[in-house]
Amino acid sequence: MEFCCTPVFEGVIDAADAVETAKALAALGDPVRLRIVSLLAAAPGGSACGCELESPLGLSQPTVSHHLRVLREAGLVTGHREGRWVHYRVVSDRLDDIRQVLTPPVAVGV
Amino acid sequence: MEFCCTPVFEGVIDAADAVETAKALAALGDPVRLRIVSLLAAAPGGSACGCELESPLGLSQPTVSHHLRVLREAGLVTGHREGRWVHYRVVSDRLDDIRQVLTPPVAVGV
């Protein structure tokens, strides 16, 4: 999968790159998904299965699965099966990309 | 206005902070608004009036005004009137906050 990482501050971002980058930001622009990322990052070993997320989030299993799918399609988490469970993990490289998009070259406010 | 800046990686983000942070990320999670931020950052002096954005975005004046309102309410841009025009400018401190939320303390991926 190819990720866009055109910074917002270098020249003017073109429409295609904006669409791609906005997808990742929109994926994080939901309270539930932000908490999922936080829960995964705080989990022992940096990973957790979906069933461990339902209770702290207070959401149904289909809803949690839906959000995990959005995060997966945005490249923000990965999941690999381990027997009956699927262990999810944050993709830190992807977060690095997003941070870089929002980083000014030197200083922006004049 | 009080901004939340609880990092995703320090412990588990609570629901209230997640809602607040998600608002800013959702504001940036739209291609049009991402381009607006980019256009403002690239503008001479780091600011531009709303009327200068309609043409490069290819959107109507009410639509541009709507997106500027979303960005303003998310604390990502500020606008002050200058005669008939309102000059908008990126709030770099707010972007710093968002970047920090997504920054791991040391390393996350085990």
Add this chain to the structure above:
DNA sequence: CTTTCGTATCGATGACCTTCGATACATTGA
């Protein structure tokens, strides 16, 4: 093979969001 448990998908519902034309407001200039 059947049951059990974790996960993914489907379909429906209600809320939200983007977009626009029409319109009102604000400021400047004639």
Add this chain to the structure above:
DNA sequence: TCAATGTATCGAAGGTCATCGATACGAAAG
């Protein structure tokens, strides 16, 4: 005062999203 220009708001239309119950899939256990 009146016209012109930039901006904000309103109302509506269309699409997208979050959420759930029901259901199907996958893997392990009995």
